Amino acid sequence: MLHREFYRRGPHHQRDGDATFGMIRQRFDFRSIQIGKWVKEAEKQKAAPLFYDALCDLMLILGANEPLISLRGTLALQYGCGGQPGVMAHYEPATRSFSLAKNAGPGSIAHEWFHGFDHYIVDKAFHGAAKGDFASHAWLDDVSTVDHPLNELLSQCFQIIILNEAGDAPSEYFKQSALMDKKTKGYYFSKPEEMCARAFEAFVQDAPIKNNFLVKGTKQSEEAKLGLYPQGEHRLRINAAFKQYFHTLGHVLKRQGENHD
Numbered sequence: 001m002l003h004r005e006f007y008r009r010g011p012h013h014q015r016d017g018d019a020t021f022g023m024i025r026q027r028f029d030f031r032s033i034q035i036g037k038w039v040k041e042a043e044k045q046k047a048a049p050l051f052y053d054a055l056c057d058l059m060l061i062l063g064a065n066e067p068l069i070s071l072r073g074t075l076a077l078q079y080g081c082g083g084q085p086g087v088m089a090h091y092e093p094a095t096r097s098f099s100l101a102k103n104a105g106p107g108s109i110a111h112e113w114f115h116g117f118d119h120y121i122v123d124k125a126f127h128g129a130a131k132g133d134f135a136s137h138a139w140l141d142d143v144s145t146v147d148h149p150l151n152e153l154l155s156q157c158f159q160i161i162i163l164n165e166a167g168d169a170p171s172e173y174f175k176q177s178a179l180m181d182k183k184t185k186g187y188y189f190s191k192p193e194e195m196c197a198r199a200f201e202a203f204v205q206d207a208p209i210k211n212n213f214l215v216k217g218t219k220q221s222e223e224a225k226l227g228l229y230p231q232g233e234h235r236l237r238i239n240a241a242f243k244q245y246f247h248t249l250g251h252v253l254k255r256q257g258e259n260h261d
Helices: 021-028 041-062 109-120 135-140 149-162 172-184 192-205 232-260
Strands: 032-035 076-079 089-092 097-100
Touching (some): 021 032, 021 076, 041 232, 089 109, 135 192, 149 172, 149 232
Parallel strands (some): 032 076, 076 097
Antiparallel strands (some): 089 097
């Protein structure tokens, strides 16, 4: 059965694994949830509880509430549809949607969610950023930051990921990513949005709550062994920066929610 394939250690979020995609949309207020026509009803019933637990676990890891997970209702979720050949998961900025392939997508939620967040936050964190840009890319391009303590914390995350501890040269993580791009004659691994999404994956996988439907592969995969995820002390500094940013953001969002009640 699908749910037995994925290790999870965390609190119970549902009764008897009874969550549906309708419940997911209602709780998190996703703009839409689309299921591919090739996904059978039995597969939907097995996948929905996994998605539900993964999104609830992500919410707890970030110290946030439901509006952050759906990016205030702007994010769309697709499962088993809208995919690209050979791509198990992807985020589409034009439609603000993230898609997971039916069989190969699980484990990619954290990565694709961060792409959605990185895209969503760009015009709130940076002045005059290009449409469709990512905040991480705007930071690297020295686009001026919107003055706010949260944006300072986010910029610190990007700096710690991409630069060395002194802040005056590329990090070893960036060097390994650029080296892989050189070997493959492409530009992918060293893109700031990809580096930051992989660093976010590592942060999520290192959290006390474990869920490999949400994230996997940042420690023992071939990519990890090649240095394409943060390592050692650098990883710890990134994790601390992400935790400070998201928990601070989560506190603000929860307080706003209480004021609206």
